[in-house]
Amino acid sequence: MAAGSSPVLRSDCTAGGELGGGRGAAGAALTGLSLSCRAQEPLPEPRARSWVSGGARRARGAELRALVESMRDLHKSSVLGSKHGSLMSWRPQYRSSKFRNVYGKVASREHCFDGIPITKNVHDNHFCAVNARFLAIVTESAGGGSFLVIPLEQTGRIEPNYPKVCGHQGNVLDIKWNPFIENIIASCSEDTSVRIWEIPEGGLKRNMTEAVLELYGHSRRVGLVEWHPTTNNILFSAGYDYKVLIWNLDIGEPVKMIDCHTDVILCMSFNTDGSLLATSCKDKKLRVVEPRSGRVLQEASCKNHRVNRVVFLGSTKRLLTTGVSRWNTRQIALWDQEDLSMPLIEEEIDGLSGLLFPFYDADTHMLYLAGKGDGNIRYYEIGSEKPYLSYLMEFRSPAPQKGLGVMPKHGLDVSACEVFRFYKLVTLKGLIEPISMIVPRRSETYQEDIYPMTPGTEPALTPDEWLSGVNRDPILMSLKEGYKKTSKIVFKAPVREKRGVVVNGIDLLENVPPRTENELLRMFFRQQDEIRRLKDELSQKDIRIRQLQLELKNLRNSPKNN
Incomplete structure (x- = not known):
């Protein structure tokens, strides 16, 4: 310078x-x-x-x-x-949450289930059910429906000739484990039946073709089954005949019927004590029903939000639905169960076309949204005040999912701070991937703040008590000492006499009703051919009768008789 x-x-x-x-x-x-x-x-x-x-x-x-x-x-x-929370603040405002850093951890390949011929059925169900002992997956098969039941410890590659449950005559559309008896599973099918299966203690050693109970009551295929959350041996089934049947498995008969729907029922969900049933229907309506009387308590016509799935949010007296907006974007909506006139909030998720599956964890108040056909799982925290939904994070995976099974709370690994576990169906690879949602904690001690008392494996009611009008919250259990099976409930199938109806030497109960619409058409044409054949045979017999009558008349008028 x-x-x-x-x-x-x-x-x-x-x-x-x-x-x-x-x-x-x-x-x-x-x-x-x-x-x-x-x-x-x-x-x-x-x-x-x-x-x-x-x-x-x-x-x-x-x-x-x-x-x-x-x-x-x-x-x-x-x-x-x-x-002071001014709008001019440049600092981001965060909501304090113990679940903000929850992350998804995919199991290693040796802890997955590989080589499974997952069904290619396009029905919008999960095709998977899991409990603390077994994993069940609906498989692709010819000549009837089938599903695998695999013990959870038997990971790795599954042999092609692994034993199956294969008693249905039509494709299996849904499967659900009994929440109180771990080796009892219900399935429904296109053959119009609901069947109850009892799995041996060590798993299947050979193909199982005989169910402990077969339930017939629907006139068309059955798309959904749901167990009552607090009552043992009460099962709900929804068919394509627009009806929901309530089965008492102690007697093996339907005891109630809900017939308020005008189209195919897409989803069913219970509140905490099972006193209310929420349904979504193809008629674009959301309903809250009192299941024992079948009375509709609330109904919403969703014009701007086409509902596909519905789930009760625990004891919050709120419902969450997933569906499609008028702009064909995936959308979620939050509702007050006592007033379905307007949703509390509506939020668009993305522009993808796959179905959104909602999963709610009442213990952590976390909501998981998983898209069918993509590999992402978003998770939120539900609050009691506005804005009600707080976005936490998103688990991303390149492998698309067909469906997801969910492990009950008593089957989680509490030592690893696991709060949720999915079993993801990857159809392209024939693979089932466990995905653990984990809260990162440094301490290895039991975390009581993320593991409150949770519904256990003991039923709170008997079928007769529930049918008489009693409601009771689920019996809770602690996960601190780990899960120990203490229930000694054993499923006893009712003994029913076979009430056969024999027509023309054919037992009608031995002839299975048509399972699909194509089969119904084939049966219709066969019956038309049979009716035509019988008419021809009847006309020939009429001609023969007239000939015999003429011969008899001629004999009477002959000179010999005179």
Whole structure:
């Protein structure tokens, strides 16, 4: 620098220009800090310095100092505003949650189930059910429906000739484990039947074709089965005849029927004590039903939100539905179960076309959304006040999922702080992947704050008590000592006499009703052919009768008889 020359302040105000371009309070504050630190730095003297008057330099310096002071004031106001929740705050506002850092952990390949011919049926179900002992998966098969039942410890590659449950004459559409008896599973099929199976203690050693109980009551295929959450041996089934049948398995007969629906029932969900049943239907209506009387308590016509799935959110008296908006985007909606006139909130998720499966954990108040056909699982925390839904994080995977099974709470690994576990069906690979949702904790002790008392494996009611109108919350259990099977409930199939109806030497109970619409059409045409044949045979017999009558008349009028 030349002797006697004063330092020239940096007068580049591009940061201020960016501020005017819309960076907001955050940009202004950060720019003010950087500019205030750099404002007094001398610049090296340029080679060819143009002459500037002293008055101009002083004016430019005053303007720059005023700009720096204004930026400092703006920075102070933004920091102060952040403390008081001002809209000018540049600091992000976070909601405190112990589940904010929950992450998904995929099991290693040797702990997955490989080589499984997962069904290619397009029915919108999970095709998978899991409990603390067994994993059941609906498989692709010819000549009837079947599903695998695999002990959880038997991971790795499953042999192609592994024993199956294969008693249905049509495709299996849904399977559910009994929540109180771990080796009892219910299945429903296109053959219009619901069947109850008893799995041996060590798993299947050979194909199982005989069910302990066969339930016939629907006139068309059965798409859904659900066990009552607090009562033993009460099973609900929904068919394509638009009816929901309530079965008492102690007697093996339907005891109630809900016939308020006008189209195919897509989903069923119970509240905590099983006193209410929520259903979504293809007629674009959401219903809350009193199951014993079949009375509709609340009904919503979802014009802007086409409902596919519904789930009760524990004891919060709220419902969550997933569906499609009028713009064909995937959407969720939150409802008050006592007033379905308008949803509390509606939120669009994305523009994908696959079905959204909702899963709710009442112990942690976490909601999981898994898309059919994609590999992502989003999770939220449900609150009692607005905005009700707080987004936490998203588990991403490149492998698309066909369905998901969910492990009951008593089957989780509490030592690893596992709060949820999915069993993901990857059809393209023939693979079942366990995905554990884990709360990161440093301590290895039991975390009571994330494992409250949870519904156990003991029923709170008998079928007769529930049918008489009694409601009772589920019996709770602690997971602190780990899961120990204490229930000694044994399923006893009712002994029923075979009430056969014999027509033309054919036992009608031995002839299975049509399982699909194509089979119904084939049976219809066969019956038409049979009717045509019988009509021809009858007309021939009429002709023969008239001939015999004429012969008899001729004999009577003959001279010999006179």
